[in-house]
Amino acid sequence: METKGAGVRVSCLGPEGTWSEFAVRSMFSRAEIAFCRGFREAIELAEAGSTEYCVLPVENSIEGPVTPVLDALTSTGLRIVAEKIVSVRQALLAVGTDIRRVVSHPQALAQCEGRIRAMFPNAEIISVSSTSAGAIEAANREDTAVVGPPWLAQKYGLRVIAQDMSDYRFNLTRFICLGRGRPPRTGRDKTSLTLVLRDDGPGSLHRLLTPFAERLINLSMVVSRPEKEKPWRYRFFFDLHGHEDDSAVRSALSDISSMVTEMKVIGSYPREDWPQTDA
Numbered sequence: 001m002e003t004k005g006a007g008v009r010v011s012c013l014g015p016e017g018t019w020s021e022f023a024v025r026s027m028f029s030r031a032e033i034a035f036c037r038g039f040r041e042a043i044e045l046a047e048a049g050s051t052e053y054c055v056l057p058v059e060n061s062i063e064g065p066v067t068p069v070l071d072a073l074t075s076t077g078l079r080i081v082a083e084k085i086v087s088v089r090q091a092l093l094a095v096g097t098d099i100r101r102v103v104s105h106p107q108a109l110a111q112c113e114g115r116i117r118a119m120f121p122n123a124e125i126i127s128v129s130s131t132s133a134g135a136i137e138a139a140n141r142e143d144t145a146v147v148g149p150p151w152l153a154q155k156y157g158l159r160v161i162a163q164d165m166s167d168y169r170f171n172l173t174r175f176i177c178l179g180r181g182r183p184p185r186t187g188r189d190k191t192s193l194t195l196v197l198r199d200d201g202p203g204s205l206h207r208l209l210t211p212f213a214e215r216l217i218n219l220s221m222v223v224s225r226p227e228k229e230k231p232w233r234y235r236f237f238f239d240l241h242g243h244e245d246d247s248a249v250r251s252a253l254s255d256i257s258s259m260v261t262e263m264k265v266i267g268s269y270p271r272e273d274w275p276q277t278d279a
């Protein structure tokens with residue numbers, strides 16, 4: 001997104017150097033970033049109006065959905081206004097050489113689990129709040145390495161021990177930008193919605209999906225998350241190709257409205273196809 005003059009205020013996961021910061025900088029030409037301790041805090045700053053936007057990872061091509069972010073989307077009044085796909089090439093960084101602990105954000109650890117285990121079969125693997133929080137820890141402990149973006153080396157005084165730590169060739173994280181606007185149709189859009197099915201019987205999910213199939217609307221993500229107050233009931237998150245102002249999308253949503261107890265469009269925004277951004 002182009003911004004003129006003073007930078008637009010954007011909250012994201014901190015401290016400085018996270019993949020989230022990289023995503024902010026690739027979405028905004030000028031951004032004044034508020035670095036937060038967690039995803040919740042980043043959303044709350046934007047909800048309170050302290051920042052205009054909030055950028056969050058929502059899905060990774062290896063590890064799947066970033067579930068705390070999906071869960072937070074249920075209750076926020078903000079809407080998704082943009083998405084960005086980032087190729088997350090994780091490095092392994094440390095001060096010392098006798099590594100007994102490997103720290104990082106749980107998503108980053110999961111993306112590189114096999115490689116970490118192969119390199120350090122006896123190391124303790126420890127989740128921390130972000131890759132850069134892990135870098136600060138690694139900078140202070142000779143026995144600790146961090147998995148994260150390679151630029152953490154210069155920022156926090158670490159050495160790159162290995163590049164390309166991911167267990168698979170592609171490691172892509174999709175970030176979303178939450179804000180207050182409603183981007184107009186572009187003809188290449190995506191709509192994100194969350195809903196809870198009314199019935200939990202045979203064929204209910206099939207019936208829900210039929211109106212999309214009949215209109216040739218592609219669903220690019222389907223995720224179910226537990227309804228916390230109702231054990232063994234589920235909330236669905238759908239991403240579909242199209243804008244909520246498209247007549248096909250509008251009529252499919254109207255068809256399913258009687259099948260749900262709750263439904264919310266989280267946003268309609270320009271769709272990004274990968275690869276676009278390579279760190």
Ligand SMILES: O=C(O)C(=O)C[C@]1(C(=O)O)C=C[C@@H](O)C=C1
Nearest residue numbers: 018019020057105107130131173
């Ligand atoms: O810790 C970071 O650097 C983040 O921005 C978080 C995060 C994530 O939660 O998915 C972002 C991208 C990568 O997939 C790994 C970690």
